[in-house]
Amino acid sequence: MIAASRRMGGLLAATGLGIALILTFYTGSATAESSDERDARLTEQVRKLIPKAEDPAIRSTPVDGIFEVVVDDQVLYITEKGRYIFAGDMLDVEERENLSETARGRGRSEQVAKLDDDDLITYPAEEERHRVTIFTDIDCPYCQRLHEKIEAYNERGITVQYAAFPRAGKDSGAWDKAVAVWCADDRGAAMDRAMEEGSDGGGEACDSHPVGDQLDLAGELGIRGTPTIVADGGQMIPGFVPPEKLAEALEE
Structure with missing residues (x-):
C-alpha cells in the first residue's frame, strides 16, 4: 500500500498534476466563482x-x-x-x-424611501424616535380617528408622514379630496381640515401632484386598506393603532 502511494505521488509529480491540484485546492482560482x-x-x-x-x-x-x-x-x-x-x-x-x-x-x-419628502405631508416629532409613513384616505373613518391623535403620536417621538391612498381610485370623491389637499399651499392645514370635515380641506386641484404615484406604490406594497402604517424598519401595520400601542410596537 505504501509503495503504491509512493508510485502515485511520483506520477503526479512527474506530470505536474500534483502541483496543479495543490494550487487549485489552496487558491480556488481555477474553479472559484465570485x-x-x-x-x-x-x-x-x-x-x-x-x-x-x-x-x-x-x-x-x-x-x-x-x-x-x-x-x-x-x-x-x-x-x-x-x-x-x-x-x-x-x-x-x-x-x-x-x-x-x-x-x-x-x-x-x-x-x-424612494418617495420624495416634498411629496409627503409630514407632522414632525420634536424629539424623533421613529418615523412612520401612513397611507391614508380622507374618507376613511379610522384615518380620521388616527389623525385626531396626531399630536399624541408626535409627543411619543413618532414623526408621521402621510402618503395618499384613496381606495376608491381615480374618478372618485376620495381621489379629488386627496388631490385638493396635496395641491394646497399649506398641505398640513388642508389635511387637518379635510380629516376633521371629510372635505377637500379648502384646496383646489392642480395638474402636478404625487397622488397617482403614491396610489401605485400602495398597490406594489400590497396595501389594501387604510390606514396602513409602514414603520421605519419596513414593518407593515394595518389599521388604526393608538399612539401608546404604536410606540410600544416600534420600540419592540
Whole structure:
C-alpha cells in the first residue's frame, strides 16, 4: 500500500498534476466563482420562473447553500446551484425572528424611501424616535380617528408622514379630496381640515401632484386598506393603532 502511494505521488509529480491540484485546492482560482458571478447565475434561474424579475435582490441566509431572493415584496429562496426555488417563511427559532418578514420589511423600507419628502405631508416629532409613513384616505373613518391623535403620536417621538391612498381610485370623491389637499399651499392645514370635515380641506386641484404615484406604490406594497402604517424598519401595520400601542410596537 505504501509503495503504491509512493508510485502515485511520483506520477503526479512527474506530470505536474500534483502541483496543479495543490494550487487549485489552496487558491480556488481555477474553479472559484465570485459572488457577483453567482448572483448573476442565480438571477437567470429566477428569471426563468419570474420573467419580470428585472433585478431581484439576492442575499445569503444563515442556512448554508440557501439564498434569499426578494422580488418586489415577495421573498423566495433558492439553492446554491439554482435548481430549486421555494417559497415560505424562514424562522430563526433561537432568536424568535421571522427572517422572511425581516426581508419583506427591508424591501418595503427601500421602496418607501424612494418617495420624495416634498411629496409627503409630514407632522414632525420634536424629539424623533421613529418615523412612520401612513397611507391614508380622507374618507376613511379610522384615518380620521388616527389623525385626531396626531399630536399624541408626535409627543411619543413618532414623526408621521402621510402618503395618499384613496381606495376608491381615480374618478372618485376620495381621489379629488386627496388631490385638493396635496395641491394646497399649506398641505398640513388642508389635511387637518379635510380629516376633521371629510372635505377637500379648502384646496383646489392642480395638474402636478404625487397622488397617482403614491396610489401605485400602495398597490406594489400590497396595501389594501387604510390606514396602513409602514414603520421605519419596513414593518407593515394595518389599521388604526393608538399612539401608546404604536410606540410600544416600534420600540419592540
